[in-house]
Amino acid sequence: MKKKKLKLCAKKGSWGMSRKRNSNVIKLKIPGTREEWLKDRNKGIGGSDAGSVLGLNPWKSAYTLWCEKTEKITNDTDNEAMRQGRDLEEYVAYRFVEETGKKVRKSNFSYQRKDYPFMLANVDRIIVGENAILECKTASALTKVQYKKGEIPDNYYAQCVHYMATTGVDRVYIAILVLGKGFYWYVVERDEEAINALISAEKTFWDYVVNDEEPPVDGSESTSNALLQRYPEGYGAIDLFGREEIISSIRDLENSKKSIEKQIDKLKNELKKDLGDHEYGQTNNFKVCWKTAKQNRIDAETLRKKYPDIYSECQKEISFRKFEIKEEDYEQ
Template structure:
């Protein structure tokens, strides 16, 4: 059945893939690899701030696991620990009854679409809604507004709309805690959009059939920093002994475009953020093509090009290492630590006292 059948709006009941109450973390991840979950959709759309579509592909084939927010494990753990509290705040503020169903669901027509919902909401009119719990820091709360209007960040919106499609539920609430009291929460609601849903299902099916099942990695087209990080995770450290990579015609064209943009940037009087982004993206694509190799070559017209991407290593002590040194070997720490001094210049204005 094609994604276009969504527009018929026939109601359905989601099917249960597995009971999740007693699953270990590894077991839960193994079940999630059987399809596309709500938090996966942003990667397919290219709007995830954490991972690329290729990262998701690697994860589904169990080649390399990539957790969202894995660079900030403390924030992820805090989110898990605070989930029941944030849900309680939502229930208190709205007066709605909330409950959990410890099951992983899948769509009866598109079995690759999975949903593991945080909470369900019983509404006064007898209908059911979904509740997704989020946490963030005080500064990041601004992402819940767009040009002064209330909104849901796009990568969370895609998650909510995926869950609505799987469960056949028409409303999703988000409750996001950004402070340390019940007033510092954000509550948003989105309702079902069948046009969005149809396109979403089409893209999810294309990713699942043409990449995961076909074992064909999707191309990189995300921001350069995400591409570079993805390549680093997948390939690991540079190997000076790895053979030189010969770039194909497609990669050669990207290299020429990279050089053209570099020349444009030199001739511009004002720096262009758009050019910088495109340069970083093209660099990321070329680096990912090189893998662990430190050199790549190609010929374009009558010119031979050589790319080098050599590791630069330096030793040092990071903050955690310095703290361990201070705690475990305080005498050595005091012997080698140095103190520097600087002065901060500041101007402060105040009203003149009346005579």
């Protein structure tokens, strides 16, 4: 799905939702508790899921999302970033109103498409007098996204497209508070080509869910964590003779990785030799640093010898599954 260039100011839009789109939307009562809300999330694909379906969410893969929707793993985690996002939603909406002069109100409903009932939407605000909604975001100050240049993360864009596809609105305004750095807002206009591409991807994903068929895995940390949560323990052995090709590919790639790492280290050493006693070096395009850094670390061996009781008390057993490939010689 192609992401269109975003505009930093809003255009005057049409009044009221089109009748055809409106007739394709079902209004649902918003769950009264967070527990009910979490349970309802597994009944379909919401706006925050769209980026994962498309492989655009850096924190959650399509495979992880599938595991959650099919209840292979649990999804009841809550963290400080999520808490701040919820608590600051009202403030972000207020800033948007202050910046634009537009009026917004909360919706008393969630939304579902009739023809694609797996498509669900819980919107933050409705723009009064305009066929549009507002999405409120809170982002980390460490973000590398260049909001000043009109950029938004791809998964934010996917969420906006999902809301347009599900609710039938003409546009989505997105307001983003970057903690301690700035406030930005943009408008994502309706794009039928992007919407159709998203619907197709979400339908394919939801078919995996309803058929309890695993989607392809990727190499993300999210997928690795989902597999570990799904299979925390290992027992016995399994026949993998049909997977010789993939095992050989892993070994070949690992050998290539080692070779590349050696080449990188060689080039780094050449630059270190050039720097010598200097901490910095510059070219027209780059700055190279090789400076002394100090850290305080616990000497585990000294602690064990001098304070064995404390060392024993501080030890903690951890369990994990170690993945490795070994060559075996079998007699024919």
